[in-house]
Amino acid sequence: MIVELGHYALVLTFALTLIQSTVPLWGAVREDDRLMAIAPPVSIAMFFLVLISFAALTIAYVTSDFSVVNVWENSHSAKPMLFKITGVWGNHEGSLLLWVLILVFFGALVAYFGSNMPSPLRAATLAVQGWVTAGFVLFMLATSNPFNRIPSAPIEGNDLNPILQDIGLAIHPPLLYVGYVGFSITFSFAVAALILGRIDAAWARWVRPWTLLAWAFLTLGIAMGSYWAYYELGWGGWWFWDPVENASFMPWLAGTALLHSAIVMEKRDALKVWTVLLAIFTFSLSLLGTFLVRSGVLTSVHAFATDPARGVFILVLLCLFIGGSLSLYAWRAPLLKQGGLFSPISREGALVLNNLFLSAATAAVLVGTLYPLALDAITGEKISVGEPFFNLTFGPLMVPLLMAIPFGPVLAWKRGDLLAAAERLYAGFGIAILAVLFTFWLWGMERVLAPIGVGLGVWVMAGAICEIWTRVKPREVGLKRAFERLKGLPGAAWGTATAHFGVGVTVLGIVTASAFQDEYVQTMKPGDTVNLSGYAVTFDGVAPRRGANFIEDVGHFTVRQSGVVIAEMEPSKRLYTARQFPTTEAGIHTVGFSQIYLSMGEGRPNGAIDVRVYFKPLVTLIWIGCVIMAIGAVFSMADRRLRVGAPKPSAKRSPQPSATPAE
Known part of the structure; x- marks a missing residue:
């Protein structure tokens, strides 16, 4: 009976998605408050229905109900209780249910905490979220129902894949899915804003906390997956450029670019079109990762074994969501007014440079991941693209990016002074040079590039410290006043410096563990x-x-x-x-x-x-740095400016800085 209740809750959820994806959107377009008011309660109701469904499947696993096909295929009565519970998401159907649970959870969060948003934007965002939810719930009911029964229940189950019976796999998928699915909210914000024709600095202020949240969890999820593969598979490596590893890394790179672009949009009302495009691409890459894992197009220790019918269904969803959003973007984006201008040598310019390198790096990983699959599909020829390709394409893009990271936060907005910024960073540069010389002394001249990599990691770390130092200016104002300034720094300043410091720590761990082991x-x-x-x-x-x-x-x-x-x-x-x-x-x-x-x-x-x-040597710095990055995102989310509402335009300026000409 509990199993049937879970299935029925999914069916009701699908019915509600049809309401959520149409009625509030029509209300947003017509500016009908009664229709828009439907979105929040429906979103919250959908969350509780999917929660009931997930709880029903969990109970089936805990009680070893082998009359359920999913439980029979992925559990065993002798399995420890922890792995009975984690077995719920250790398979295709259960993990898809977890995906949908997180999807509707984010929708409920927007419904509950979005009261300070304009009603049309909130209603349209929840409607777009309803489209995504409808697609995945329909996919589950049509091809991946976790509640299918066996007419004659077996006495014992087949057990969960043994390499998944580990504490790391109890943590890794939920973290990763919160990151993946969290970007669905930024996607929904972008599509809703395109539909309504309103994209401005206020929109960026609403989008940034959700992007930070998704990015932080995706960072932790990738790090946990890396460490799990490191200690569980016995290969001795922490990253293998596996296609499924790349599938999670690509939205992380795009999401990092989105974070920086949203900052420029919020502060300077610039890069609007680019920011919206990144919001679409980031979630599109998350959907691409879903297709790679669940379609059966590749074999990986991370992938679910699935049949082609599921792959076709996901491919249709990909075409609808990605193709539809990009078509809407092509139609609406040219009508949007451009934002503020800035000099190439400025903080905006540094963030644009950061975006260019991150986008190029994402493209390199995308090509290396998809090219073997496309070649196999077209010609039948099987090739593998591995570490040499990614080292020659991804690595060179990271070097100038790492060199530029410390300059961005110390440059002024709109028009900066590169020489003045360099003067603020001279101490960090000196520390980096000393690190390079010390590495040469410690390990010799056999690996010339490795000490330079160590220097880059130290340079980014020292640059983050210099950023805080230049903000508080202890030499000019004295230690007491500097300490007061330190306590008064906004959360975004601490978040930026902490995240950049974490990047340097990870780079230091990668270089030393790879070159000097x-x-x-x-x-x-x-x-x-x-x-x-x-x-x-x-x-x-x-x-x-x-x-x-x-x-x-x-x-x-x-x-x-x-x-x-x-x-x-x-x-x-x-x-x-x-x-x-x-x-x-x-x-x-x-x-x-x-x-x-x-x-x-x-x-x-x-x-x-x-x-x-x-x-x-220093291999744990790889994962410690990822944790520090996530802490930086938490500091940024704690910035009170993200809680007091979006900035309002000055009375002297146009009240709709990014409205379409038609408006």
Whole structure:
């Protein structure tokens, strides 16, 4: 009965999406308050209906109701309770239901917290959100119903994919989906504004918090997925340019450009057309990622195994949402008035430069991801585009971007002074040069580019500190007054500096872990020792162990430094009995910001095993930097200026700075 209730709630949700996507929009166009007032309560009702549906599926998993096809295919009675719950979104149907839940949750948030927005914009935004929700709910009911029953219920289930039975996969998809789906709100704002013909600085002020929220969660989701692959798959790497990894990275790059463009639009009423286009493209890339993961066009450890019918349905949704929004953009954008002018050497100019490099980087990743798929579809030829391509295309675009990042916040709006900005950053530049020289001294001249990469990371970090320093001016006003200024800085200033600092931290971790890691791959017998980077790793032997739903052979390794035992590590080879599926569990020991990484291979008849041992200097900075970036987004969202309402134009200026000529 609970399962049927969940299915019925989905059907009611679809019926409500038809109301939400039409009636409020008609009211917004006609400026009918009664019709527009329908949108908020319908949005909130849809959220509660989908929440009931999600709860019903969760109960089916918790109680091991194998009469439900989805539960039978992805669960097992012996599975730990945590993974019974996370199994709800560890499959195509359940993860799609989570996607829809987050989609209607964002709509409910706009309905509840958007009371300070103009009624036509809120109604039109919720109507567009209703279009997106209707498409995905229809997709679920037609091809991916999570509540289908089995006439004769099996006694036991098939178990969840073993590599998904991990705490990282309990966290990674929800974070990633909040990021993916969060950009649907910016998309809805953009399409609604195009329909109404009103895009101005106030619009940018309303869009920016939602963009920040989505961007922060997408950052954390990508970081969590990267760390999960790093420790769970046993490959020893943190990024592989996998097509599905790229599918989440592309909207992150576009979303980063959107954030910076929205700032220019809010502060200077400029870049309107570009900002709207980025809002459309960012969510379009999220939809493209959905297509790649769920269509069956590629094979990946991250992808869901699906049938072609689902891929065709998603492709139709892609054409409708992306094609429709771009057609609307082509029609309405030329009618919008342009905003304020600015000099190329200004803060606006720096943000435009940032957008150009981020857009080019997104295009490079998009080409590298889609070209093999297009070539296979057209000619049948199979090729792979991997690290060499992305290093040669993506890497060179990042170098000038990283060099330019510290200049943007210290340049003046409208017309800046590049020499004055450089003077404010001279201390940061000096610290970066010292970092380059220290890296050469520490690791030698064998890798010339790596110390430059270290210098770039330090340069971005130091630039963020210099930005705060120049704002408070302690040398000019004294420490007491500087401290008062520090406390009075707006949240956006702290957010910008913190996020940029996090970028530098991540770059530093990427360069050092990639360029200076030590790696040994060899066969070891009990008693053998490997020496790397000042650590001695001794293989003591292998012992069997049994878990709740798996058996494993656990390797025991002792790590010594200067003859003193500092750690005992236990990598393993697991076999999940229900599916007879083997996995590799890496052993990781953290030393400061660095890590010793152990991965076991195949065993030998004489008790020896193949072992892969790494020392990865400063590798944890990769993920620490991502967390710092997300904290920066939180600081920016806490800026009181985003809570007191949008800026209003001066009485001396036109009250509708971006209205169409027809208005």
